[in-house]
Amino acid sequence: MSHVFCALHDQALKLSRQYLACEKALLEVLVKIEAKKVYLEQGYASLTEYSQKALGLSRDVSWNLVTIVHKSKAVPELKQAVQMGVIPLSKARQIAPHLTKENSQKFIALAQAMPREKLQEALAKECPKIPSVEERARVINATQAELSLCLPKEVMEEIRRAQDRVSESQKKWVGLAETLEQVVEFYLQHKDLKEKARRHEVRKSKAPVSVEQSRRTVRESDAAARNSEFNFRHINKPRTKIQTNGRIPIPAGIKHEVIIKNAHQCTYQDPRTQLRCDKERFLHIHHKISVAMGGTNALENLTLLCSAHHRLEHYQSSG
Ligand SMILES: [Zn+2]
Numbered sequence: 001m002s003h004v005f006c007a008l009h010d011q012a013l014k015l016s017r018q019y020l021a022c023e024k025a026l027l028e029v030l031v032k033i034e035a036k037k038v039y040l041e042q043g044y045a046s047l048t049e050y051s052q053k054a055l056g057l058s059r060d061v062s063w064n065l066v067t068i069v070h071k072s073k074a075v076p077e078l079k080q081a082v083q084m085g086v087i088p089l090s091k092a093r094q095i096a097p098h099l100t101k102e103n104s105q106k107f108i109a110l111a112q113a114m115p116r117e118k119l120q121e122a123l124a125k126e127c128p129k130i131p132s133v134e135e136r137a138r139v140i141n142a143t144q145a146e147l148s149l150c151l152p153k154e155v156m157e158e159i160r161r162a163q164d165r166v167s168e169s170q171k172k173w174v175g176l177a178e179t180l181e182q183v184v185e186f187y188l189q190h191k192d193l194k195e196k197a198r199r200h201e202v203r204k205s206k207a208p209v210s211v212e213q214s215r216r217t218v219r220e221s222d223a224a225a226r227n228s229e230f231n232f233r234h235i236n237k238p239r240t241k242i243q244t245n246g247r248i249p250i251p252a253g254i255k256h257e258v259i260i261k262n263a264h265q266c267t268y269q270d271p272r273t274q275l276r277c278d279k280e281r282f283l284h285i286h287h288k289i290s291v292a293m294g295g296t297n298a299l300e301n302l303t304l305l306c307s308a309h310h311r312l313e314h315y316q317s318s319g
């Protein structure tokens with residue numbers, strides 16, 4: 001071994017030990033921060049947002065840490081295993097989604113004994129629902145992304161059948177990527193609230209409809225709102241008749257208009273960067289002036305917030 005290599009190796013080894021120690025220490029602090037949710041005081045809606053915007057951690061690093069912090073609430077053994085150096089953070093992240101109180105000892109021992117790839121296989125063997133390949137989606141250039149995932153064999157056969165149907169309708173051979181594109185488009189047309197809201201707009205702009213037709217439209221949109229995987233709710237939403245205090249539910253038509261108006265995206269604007277939150281999932285409808293303060297269900301008084309910013313908004317308005 002050359003002197004140059006020895007010197008550089010010693011330096012790298014020393015720094016990587018410091019790096020791993022820092023990672024563990026940072027995890028410990030983040031656990032405390034999450035326990036008291038002190039990031040809310042500073043206007044950060046979640047630990048993820050705080051760790052990326054205030055601490056400058058990358059999306060991946062913050063995702064790894066936050067996943068472990070959240071799982072450690074239910075399974076403190078996970079955090080302890082990282083603290084004691086039993087398993088590195090990367091493996092803790094790998095087992096975290098599947099960890100329960102019951103299997104924690106076994107999974108932590110597996111993580112300790114195996115390299116990452118073998119660990120994924122072992123997890124899959126222990127729980128048949130866990131895929132033997134980790135799901136991964138990454139952007140590879142300006143227009144394309146690569147997706148790798150593990151599917152049940154029957155689902156793959158169904159995708160092949162869909163591929164045949166798409167090929168037939170286009171009168172040419174169509175690959176899996178294009179098949180998936182068509183299937184997703186079809187699904188969103190039927191299930192996506194943004195698309196439903198757009199169609200609601202189109203229906204509204206058409207000639208006047210008969211009473212029976214308009215009743216049906218309301219019934220359909222109500223059912224759509226109920227069936228939707230998007231969770232529109234209000235933090236103070238009454239659960240029972242006794243708790244309503246005269247609160248009137250937001251009509252489905254107004255909900256659709258709130259979605260259209262705000263382009264199906266959280267409307268929170270970061271006061272530091274002036275950037276709008278890009279979340280399009282788990283959106284809540286929020287009363288700008290609360291119902292308790294006399295706020296109504298009028299479109300101007302309603303806005304869309306992601307669950308984290310909804311919580312932040314109420315935290316700030318209550319304190
Ligand atoms: Zn609200």
Ligand SMILES: [Zn+2]
Nearest residue numbers: 266277306309
């Ligand atoms: Zn948001």
